[in-house]
Amino acid sequence: MKKSLASYIQQREKNRLEHSVHGVPVVVKDVPSVGDWNVHEFVDEFKDIMPPQLLRDVEIIYIGEFPELKDKNAVYADGAIFITNQEPTVYDMLENVVHEVAHSLEMRYNNVIYDESLESEFMVKRKLLKQLLDRAGYEFPEKYYLMSEYTREFDEFLSGTVGYPALLSLTMGLYLSPYGATSLQEYFANGFEKYYLEDPSFVAKISPELYKSIERVHYESETE
Numbered sequence: 001m002k003k004s005l006a007s008y009i010q011q012r013e014k015n016r017l018e019h020s021v022h023g024v025p026v027v028v029k030d031v032p033s034v035g036d037w038n039v040h041e042f043v044d045e046f047k048d049i050m051p052p053q054l055l056r057d058v059e060i061i062y063i064g065e066f067p068e069l070k071d072k073n074a075v076y077a078d079g080a081i082f083i084t085n086q087e088p089t090v091y092d093m094l095e096n097v098v099h100e101v102a103h104s105l106e107m108r109y110n111n112v113i114y115d116e117s118l119e120s121e122f123m124v125k126r127k128l129l130k131q132l133l134d135r136a137g138y139e140f141p142e143k144y145y146l147m148s149e150y151t152r153e154f155d156e157f158l159s160g161t162v163g164y165p166a167l168l169s170l171t172m173g174l175y176l177s178p179y180g181a182t183s184l185q186e187y188f189a190n191g192f193e194k195y196y197l198e199d200p201s202f203v204a205k206i207s208p209e210l211y212k213s214i215e216r217v218h219y220e221s222e223t224e
Contacts, residue, residue, distance in 0.1 A: 019043050022052035029064030035088035042093045049196050053221040057104045076100040102192035112216045121209040122184050125174055129181055132170050138162050150183035176206055
């Protein structure tokens with residue numbers, strides 16, 4: 001019995017350490033508890049879509065249940081990406097990790113990403129968003145629409161009061177997905193996610209300045 005338990009622990013530790021993406025360790029603290037996907041599939045697909053130079057500021061990726069997550073599905077903090085193990089599909093996991101890779105790039109490429117053109121594009125969309133939501137009966141103080149940075153109040157208004165299904169219907173063609181309206185930082189991360197997981201040309205069509213920002217990051221990362 002002791003030998004069997006020891007073998008199990010050794011195998012579990014081996015499995016914890018055998019995953020990596022372009023040299024970045026992927027540590028599974030808690031195995032996926034929903035869906036029918038596995039970590040190998042997630043790692044292989046992530047490796048296929050993500051250029052290695054964009055992971056310079058990601059030191060490790062954790063999958064499981066973590067206090068750092070709070071009420072989120074994923075978060076980037078102190079060089080680590082934490083992802084919940086509660087997602088039902090590999091695609092959901094990929095959305096999370098690619099989104100957080102985008103946030104990992106913000107410090108290194110802040111001036112490359114957030115130029116005046118990108119902020120202007122975002123604020124024009126915010127103005128249109130207010131008009132659309134006002135007409136639909138969802139009124140909220142104008143000052144929040146004029147803030148490009150994240151605020152919990154505006155996030156809860158969009159996700160809770162309006163709700164993403166209604167927001168998706170009202171803003172079709174304005175944003176790549178409703179979450180992109182939350183803040184300038186989420187606008188970038190949401191576009192980065194769609195660029196890699198869907199179609200770059202769609203990003204260019206809906207948000208041309210955002211597309212240019214992502215392309216600039218590519219160029220800078222390849223020339224460092």
